[in-house]
Amino acid sequence: MEKTIHDLPLTRQFFRHNLAICAAALLSLLLLSLSLSVYLTQKNMRSDLHYKTITLANNIADSLQTNNIRGMQNVVLNAIHAPELLGITVFDKNGKAILAWKSEGQLVSTEHIASSPLVKNTQITLQRWQLNAETPIVSSTNTEGKLLVQISTGSVCRHALLMLLSGLMATVIIATIAAQRLTRKQLRALTPVLALSTVAERVATLGDYSLRAAQDKQHELGNLIMHFNLMLARMEAWESDMQSETRALREADSHIAILENHDSLTKLPNRYYFHQLITSSMEEAISHHQMVALMFIDLDHFRALNRNFDYDAGDLVLTIMANRLCAALRTTDTLCRVDADEFAAILPQAGDLETVTTLAERLIDTIQQPVILRGKEVTVTASIGIACCPLHAQNQRLFLKYADLALKAAKAGGRNTWRLYDEAMHGDTEQ
Numbered sequence: 001m002e003k004t005i006h007d008l009p010l011t012r013q014f015f016r017h018n019l020a021i022c023a024a025a026l027l028s029l030l031l032l033s034l035s036l037s038v039y040l041t042q043k044n045m046r047s048d049l050h051y052k053t054i055t056l057a058n059n060i061a062d063s064l065q066t067n068n069i070r071g072m073q074n075v076v077l078n079a080i081h082a083p084e085l086l087g088i089t090v091f092d093k094n095g096k097a098i099l100a101w102k103s104e105g106q107l108v109s110t111e112h113i114a115s116s117p118l119v120k121n122t123q124i125t126l127q128r129w130q131l132n133a134e135t136p137i138v139s140s141t142n143t144e145g146k147l148l149v150q151i152s153t154g155s156v157c158r159h160a161l162l163m164l165l166s167g168l169m170a171t172v173i174i175a176t177i178a179a180q181r182l183t184r185k186q187l188r189a190l191t192p193v194l195a196l197s198t199v200a201e202r203v204a205t206l207g208d209y210s211l212r213a214a215q216d217k218q219h220e221l222g223n224l225i226m227h228f229n230l231m232l233a234r235m236e237a238w239e240s241d242m243q244s245e246t247r248a249l250r251e252a253d254s255h256i257a258i259l260e261n262h263d264s265l266t267k268l269p270n271r272y273y274f275h276q277l278i279t280s281s282m283e284e285a286i287s288h289h290q291m292v293a294l295m296f297i298d299l300d301h302f303r304a305l306n307r308n309f310d311y312d313a314g315d316l317v318l319t320i321m322a323n324r325l326c327a328a329l330r331t332t333d334t335l336c337r338v339d340a341d342e343f344a345a346i347l348p349q350a351g352d353l354e355t356v357t358t359l360a361e362r363l364i365d366t367i368q369q370p371v372i373l374r375g376k377e378v379t380v381t382a383s384i385g386i387a388c389c390p391l392h393a394q395n396q397r398l399f400l401k402y403a404d405l406a407l408k409a410a411k412a413g414g415r416n417t418w419r420l421y422d423e424a425m426h427g428d429t430e431q
Contacts (some may be wrong), residue, residue, distance in 0.1 A: 003137070003384070008041070009240055018178070019178075019180040021197045022174070022175040022178040022182070023171060023172075023175040024197055024200070024201065025196060025197045025200040025201075026170075026171040026174055026175055027171055028200045028201055028203070028204035029200065029204070029212075029352060030164075030167040030168070030170075030171055031204060031206050031334070032162060032203070033060055033163075033164050033165065033167070034160060036161070037160070037163060038156060038159070038160050039329040041155075041156050041159055042153070042156055043359075045131065045155075045156065046124050046152070047226050049124060049131055049133045049151055049180070050122055050124060050133065050147075052082075052149070053122060053135045053147060054122060054135055056075065056076075056079050056088070056149065057135045057136070057137045057138075057147040059075045059079075059149060059166070060075050060090060060137055060351065061074065061138060061139050061144060061354065062135050063146050064090065064092070064137055064139075064144045064145050065139045067423065069098070069099065071193070072090060072098075072099050073099065073107060075209060076088050076090070076101050076107075077101070080101060081208065081378065084151045084152045084153075084155055085103065085129055085150075085151055085152075086102070086103045086150040086151055086152050087100065087101060087102045087103060087149075087150045088101045088112060088147070088148070088149050088150075089110075089147075089148040090098070090099075090137070090145060090146075090147055090148075091115075091116055091118070091145050091146040091147075091148070091163070091384045092144070092145045093118065093142075093143060093144055093145050094115070095115040095116050095118055095146070095326075096115050096228060097110035097113035097114075097119050098110060098145075106240075111222070113218075116134075116146065116148070116154065118134060118143060118145070118146045119134050119135065119136055119146055120143075121135075121343075122134070122135040122136075122241065123135075124177055125233040126153070129152060129153050129154060129157070130150050130151060130152050130153055131151050131153055132148065132149075132150050132302060133149045133150075133151075134146060134148050135147050135149070139338055141275050142279075149202055151186045154346075158241065162304055168253070174214075184292075192200075196213050196224070196225060196228060199211050199212070199213040199228075199232075199287075203232065205381055209232050209233075209235045209236035209239055210232075211278060212229045212232060212233075212235030213225045213229055213230065214413075215260070216384045217323050233255060261273040261336040263317060264337045264338050265319065265337075266314055266318055266319055266322035267322075268335055268336055268337045268343070269289075269335075269336040269337075270336065270337060271332065271336070271337075271338045271339075273336060274336040274338050274344055274346075275354075277334060277336070278294065278346060278399070278400070279396060281346055281348050282389050282394070282399065284348070284394060285348065285389055285390065286389070286390055286394060288363070290348070290349055290350075290351045291349075291351065291352070291355045291388050291389070291390070291391060292346065292347060292349070292386050292388070292389050293347040293350040293386060293389075294298045294345070294346060294347070294386065294388075294389070294399060294400070294403045295344065295345040295347070295360065295384050295385070295386050295387070295403070295418075296338075296342065296343075296385045296386075296403045296404060296406070297325065297342065297343040297344070297363065297382050297383075297384050298341060298342045298343075298383050298384075298385075298407055298411070298413040299318075299341040299342075299344060299367075299369075299380060299381075299382050299414060300380070300382055300383055300384060301381075301415075302314065302317075302340070302341035302410075303341075305378070305380070307318065307373060313373045313374065314341075314431075316373070317371060317373070317380060318341070320339075320371055321367060321380065321382075322328075322335065322337065322342070322343070323349050324366045324367060324369070325343060325345065325363060325366065325367070327366075328347060328359075328362050328363055328366040329346070329347075329359070332348055332349060332361070333345055333346065333348070334346045344364075347359070348387065350427070352387070353391075353420065356386060356388065356420075357386075357418070357420065360384050360386060360418040361418070363382070363384060363418075364381075364382065364384065364417065366379060366380060368380065368381050368382075368416065372389075381415060381416035382413045382415075382416070383407060383410035383415045383417065383418070384407065384417075384418035384419070385403050385404060385405065385407025385408065385409065385410055385418070385419055385421070386400040386403065386406050386412055386418060386419065386420045386421060387399055387400075387406055387420075387421040388404035388421075392421050399407060402421040403421065404426045405421060405426050406419045406421040406425065407419070409425050
């Protein structure tokens with residue numbers, strides 16, 4: 001056997017065969033590592049760009065709202081230290097560019113920059129060799145414009161190329177040494193090598209880190225297989241940790257969104273969500289030539305109820321009324337809690353005034369059904385003010401004002417009733 005192994009033609013055949021196996025295994029690991037590295041690098045770059053773009057938009061919001069160009073310039077110039085940054089463009093609420101900086105190192109004229117539509121959420125797109133991030137610039141209640149930030153992905157390409165070249169050099173060296181040593185082994189040494197190569201190829205192809213190579217502790221390559229399996233186990237654990245972390249982040253983001261947009265007592269959408277929804281509902285109603293109705297619903301004498309039964313009873317009443325109102329409204333309607341004892345109902349596709357007033361009557365009847373507090377039967381009533389868009393107003397400020405005027409008229413009319421907005425409610429007030 002010793003003589004056969006050292007036979008020159010056979011030695012060359014074993015060397016070429018072993019070299020191919022080692023190179024295939026190492027290249028598979030290299031490609032897998034390179035893919036993971038590029039993916040994580042680009043993911044981190046996207047995450048960092050997302051955070052910096054939103055932060056920059058928040059810093060610009062006040063200056064854009066007050067049309068403070070100098071203030072916006074200072075904010076932009078303070079944010080251009082990243083070497084991969086290609087450009088920053090600020091658009092106003094009409095989609096017109098009002099401020100731009102390019103990688104040449106100075107502010108540029110916006111005359112030749114085309115208008116761009118606003119966006120509602122932060123969007124990151126890959127175009128050729130750069131990442132573009134667009135995010136709305138939002139003040140306390142309105143969208144004031146849009147911010148466009150562009151960065152180069154050249155660092156990712158250079159990182160990938162460097163890893164590829166280094167990995168190829170390491171692969172050539174390691175594969176050559178391993179092939180020379182394996183050639184000196186007996187023919188049985190080929191069996192575990194082939195098995196190891198097969199597992200590596202399956203891991204690289206399927207991405208299944210739960211795969212393991214068969215291990216024979218008595219064999220000379222037992223330690224190699226053991227460490228290869230240990231590496232796969234660590235990679236499998238890392239992948240599991242990444243998936244768990246992603247799920248945890250997704251759940252945390254969902255929980256934060258619920259807390260930010262909903263009232264903790266009644267679980268209804270809060271004032272912040274209400275203003276967002278009323279804006280989109282008005283825009284949709286006007287663009288589709290439909291009617292959206294707004295009802296301000298205020299519980300009558302709620303402070304007296306708190307004094308007589310304490311605040312816990314008041315919280316119970318608010319919860320009961322929220323459930324009753326939701327049950328009485330249509331499935332397309334949205335009920336929000338906008339103040340301590342005040343609700344707001346947004347009715348998209350309201351149809352006609354008869355439908356709106358009929359629903360208001362139903363809400364009045366639903367609210368005044370008796371409630372048991374501390375063993376006593378209590379009747380709670382409410383006053384409702386109604387305004388319609390675009391029938392009464394197409395401006396959000398006037399729309400809210402007219403609904404509030406109607407609510408005051410209902411209270412002045414004896415409470416426990418509803419009023420539809422009428423011009424006579426505010427005399428000579430300009431519309």
